[in-house]
Amino acid sequence: MSAEDGVGEELMTGELTLTGRITTASNATFLGAIGDTVVVYKPVAGEAPLWDFPAGTLARREVAAHLVSEALGWDIVPRTWLREGPFGEGMVQLWQEQDPEQDAVDLFPADEVPTSGWLTILEGEDEGGNRLVLAHENSAALRRMAVFDVIVNNADRKGAHILAMPGGHRHGVDHGLTFHAEDKLRTVLWGWLGEALRDEERDGVARVLGGLDGELGRGLVQLLSAVEVDALAERCAQLLEEGRFPAPSGRTPAVPWPLF
Template identity: 55%
Template sequence: MEPLDPAVPGLLHGGRLEVTGRIVNASNATLICDIEGDGVRARCVYKPIRGERPLWDFPDGTLADREYASYLLAEAFAPDGEPIVPPTVLREGPFGPGMVQLWIDTDEEHELVDVRAPGEVPDGWLTVLRARDSLGEPALLVHADHPDLQRMAVLDVLLNNADRKAGHVLSSCDGRVYGVDHGICLHEEDKLRTVLWGWVGQRLPTELRATVRAVRHELDNGLCSKLGEHLTRRELRALSERVDGLLTRPRFPEPSGYGPAIPWPAF
């Protein structure tokens, strides 16, 4: 099912969930489900709140709300009508309330973030980090210079995404790029950790500056109230400050220096 299919919202909210598997390497309980309703069927991801692993720096039981709040912000950040984040809802499920998100089929032959030897970096790709592999050979963390990745990088700045791993960047079978796993976003303190640092210091393209202005408009016209059901006042204030900061200085930021700039593991 395509994310823009008009049946998706109703299906995610009201469809019957049947658990068919689990992503075992996820930090929190992440269940794969079939969802069906009114003759429509799709696959989705279900993350029950009771399966969230406690974190020292995020309040317990808030990750599902942060996933949904991230989707709401991604909607405001979608000038073409299709958010970078797949359709996401909060609802009851087989193991209690949690986040339900449409599954995205991926094209594994078109990865957009990778580790390559210095002589094997594709033309046009951007270098994020220079390191050495387990054998002591030089290795580079790189990503494509792709407009959808640029959009994701700017959205991550607004989300204050603390966990943009390479595995959270999905290249879909229809050629779109999606970001997933936004449970540790929207903290009031600066926690941006990402593999998408390739444009550091560059000026935001005109269309992305316009998109940030559109987000400011949405925040002033109802979005803050919606987000306020899932975030604290301090978190909302910090979000507003990040938006205004990008409008004042419309450049891709540098790492803050107050913690690791890249999540671990990076993939």
């Protein structure tokens, strides 16, 4: 399994035309097209420097996240690959048109939180002193995403990084801050803290762990350091041994900021 597996020659080598810029992103992020296929393009040259992640590695981490998603078999990360573009090598990902009528994560006034199907994460106040609650839906799709975030050590699972798709599927995007060897899990998906993993979730983690000795591992060593791949294996093994969603740990906050 490599960064280019299943992409196709047209998507790898066809002209990438930029059609706009996504200005809300912290790194240079463009909307573009390869033929009739709409894509997101994040050039390595546009990555902002970070104190805790090596420079010029975020695009590769995004591709690595897609490889792990494929190994899990849960279709969390849209197809993602490395290729040349107008500003040099970068990550390219298939654009996903989410359902504007759905939100998987939301802020509610304290007295308006749905009474069923949602899990409360934290409570606070706005600048006017009004009580607000951050909650996310209690769905199998989000549970799987939470498992994925644990094993890839996602340091930036904001609410806006979860795409609510028609029909109930949930895609996760923006995985540049993943696979650090130190514990950096920051997420809005803490609703299942301490709950036992389901059999299908354990099976998915086991597929990733087993794949590290084969095709998945060969793909990841082209994108991550050996230490980071070893740390991924350790997280998978620990999650299987403990068999439940972990609690926050490490030196970083438990949730990203801003939340969305």
